Amino acid sequence: MKFEKIDLFEGISDEEVMRMVACFGAKIKDFKEGELICDYSDTGDDVGVILKGSASMMRTDEDGEVAVMELFGEGDIFGEALAFSNEAGDSVKVVAEDDSKVMFIKYGQITKRCENACEHHSRLVSNMFGLIAKKTLSLSQRIEILSKKTTREKLMYYFRIISKSNGKEFDLPMSLTRLSAYICADRSAMTRELSRMQADGLISLNKRKVKILKA
Numbered sequence: 765m766k767f768e769k770i771d772l773f774e775g776i777s778d779e780e781v782m783r784m785v786a787c788f789g790a791k792i793k794d795f796k797e798g799e800l801i802c803d804y805s806d807t808g809d810d811v812g813v814i815l816k817g818s819a820s821m822m823r824t825d826e827d828g829e830v831a832v833m834e835l836f837g838e839g840d841i842f843g844e845a846l847a848f849s850n851e852a853g854d855s856v857k858v859v860a861e862d863d864s865k866v867m868f869i870k871y872g873q874i875t876k877r878c879e880n881a882c883e884h885h886s887r888l889v890s891n892m893f894g895l896i897a898k899k900t901l902s903l904s905q906r907i908e909i910l911s912k913k914t915t916r917e918k919l920m921y922y923f924r925i926i927s928k929s930n931g932k933e934f935d936l937p938m939s940l941t942r943l944s945a946y947i948c949a950d951r952s953a954m955t956r957e958l959s960r961m962q963a964d965g966l967i968s969l970n971k972r973k974v975k976i977l978k979a
Contacts, residue, residue: 765792765815771839771898772813772891780884788873795819795860804844804856809871811843817864818937822945824855832946834902835861835937841895843871861938909947915957918947923967927976936972 767773767781776784784790792815795801801819802812814836821834821842833856836842842858874892905925912918922943926934936943940958944951961967968975 769839770813770815771895772841772888774891775887776884784884788869790867790869792865792867795864795866797860797862799860801858801860801866810868811841811871811874812858813867813869814838814840815865815867818861819858819864820861820938820942821856821858830945831948832942837937915949915954916961918949919957922947923974923976933975936974
């Protein structure tokens with residue numbers, strides 16, 4: 765497998781990555797769409813790296829309410845060691861949004877001092893800090909979405925975020941059901957608002973394909 769597109773392994777050759785995989789005791793697993801990738805109650809210090817596909821982190825509170833906390837695409841990382849505090853003891857799980865391949869590495873293996881002072885290990889640690897900064901930005905954007913007062917404002921702000929890197933026509937990285945949970949809106953109400961947005965000429969929507977017609 766080629767690792768050059770994965771940000772965590774930027775500047776590290778495939779051969780060096782495979783040596784680290786063996787040294788760290790890392791595991792690579794395949795998951796089908798909708799399959800549970802991990803439950804934060806039993807992940808320990810594992811860090812997951814999305815090598816292929818996408819996933820979402822879902823939080824279920826004691827009342828059974830489900831919220832999508834984060835979305836993960838190719839190259840993104842996740843894990844309890846990198847997550848927010850969960851003092852309420854809610855169920856937090858990562859689920860595959862489509863067929864995915866994930867590498868699991870022990871966080872302690874990444875951050876520990878390398879006995880051989882390997883250059884690629886130092887690069888890995890540097891890349892990890894960069895990804896944590898990226899994660900912080902993503903969470904900041906999520907807070908900005910949730911701060912919008914109406915469902916329409918939340919949707920348009922989210923669409924604009926995606927369009928910055930994908931252009932004005934793009935595929936949603938999740939189902940409409942997941943999207944409603946991500947923006948904390950009722951699924952039926954959000955669907956009606958999407959229809960009104962199309963009628964008002966703001967967007968066109970065909971299944972997961974969105975096109976922004978008006979900024």
